[in-house]
Ligand SMILES: Cc1ncc(COP(=O)(O)O)c(C=O)c1O
């Protein structure tokens with residue numbers, strides 16, 4: 001059986017269960033393709049992060065990076081767990097507002113926030129705006145003048161650390177599009193500009209080196225770099241860094257070969273690195289904020305697909321085609337991301353063949369997974385792809401005018417629809433026909 005499945009996830013009928021609910025029942029009730037989250041796993045990970053900070057007696061916040069999966073229901077869960085969130089667009093912020101998420105616990109990110117987005121953030125009293133660039137300093141200044149308001153801000157710096165991960169998901173290297181560069185003096189200039197505006201209450205520093213990272217060394221490096229900057233800003237500008245935000249990026253296991261550290265160990269290493277550097281420099285200890293996305297929702301998510309057609313060609317791995325694909329999970333096509341799949345009716349059944357799981361989109365690259373060892377499936381069988389909770393539904397599209405799937409939260413044996421399935425009609429709901437020519 002797939003080693004990511006716990007024995008207690010198999011019920012008396014031998015079926016895969018998620019959060020205590022039979023996956024076949026979920027598919028029958030909500031149809032496929034379907035995204036299912038085990039809410040207990042989400043809560044468990046947020047609590048585990050918080051516990052590491054508590055154990056180390058450090059002031060901290062766990063800010064869920066909601067680009068990994070944004071929905072009213074996930075913001076409600078994070079609020080119940082007393083967590084923070086980060087948002088990166090007016091859409092994510094609006095979703096959080098609709099969830100009645102406490103706005104003082106929201107950080108607003110983005111490398112090109114529009115004036116309208118900044119207005120929305122200021123009007124709603126967003127707790128932290130993470131300033132990314134000089135244009136934003138001016139734009140936010142304008143918005144604050146117009147609204148006669150102030151904002152708590154941090155500055156995002158580019159730490160010059162290239163994380164060991166896919167280059168498309170690196171963000172901390174020197175030529176990253178995000179944040180203020182250190183070496184050229186941009187970051188110092190940004191701090192001076194921010195300090196000169198009494199409407200901007202600057203409290204800290206932010207850096208994020210990338211995503212799906214397996215080693216602590218990059219995080220230790222970023223912790224050291226941020227404390228170096230804090231020391232320099234203290235000496236040069238008398239600025240006291242109160243919040244040191246090291247971003248997210250803790251890697252998860254998608255396939256057997258992935259061997260990440262438990263997410264909490266990354267955090268433990270970060271705390272130790274910050275403490276050591278702060279003590280060495282005689283600075284006062286800042287609060288440490290982290291922004292994990294993938295590690296909170298990734299392993300909690302499952303994609304349910306129904307098998308349809310298949311194609312066999314001698315000498316090639318067969319294609320088993322499912323009713324979803326790159327429209328509900330672009331990651332395999334975009335990053336060659338790998339996943340594991342199980343046969344829901346009997347995850348313990350011995351594999352009989354190794355197949356490619358193809359999606360239904362008109363793209364040769366729409367292969368959800370390769371080298372999947374499975375029993376011989378037939379049309380109508382249910383396959384469940386594991387660990388799809390991060391950047392799956394969040395990056396979903398209507399390509400080929402396929403509707404996006406429904407999303408269900410499952411907890412304590414109870415399932416609840418949290419995002420409705422789109423219909424075919426929904427895929428053209430924003431279209432307007434050409435004005436009649438014979439008017
Ligand atoms: C600024 C920032 N914070 C947090 C995250 C979350 O990263 P992850 O989902 O890998 O934890 C990202 C995404 O890479 C990010 O850009």
Ligand SMILES: N[C@@H](CCCC[NH3+])C(=O)O
Nearest residue numbers: 067169211212331390391
């Ligand atoms: N979307 C990426 C992660 C990038 C996160 C944004 N900074 C992924 O699926 O791995």
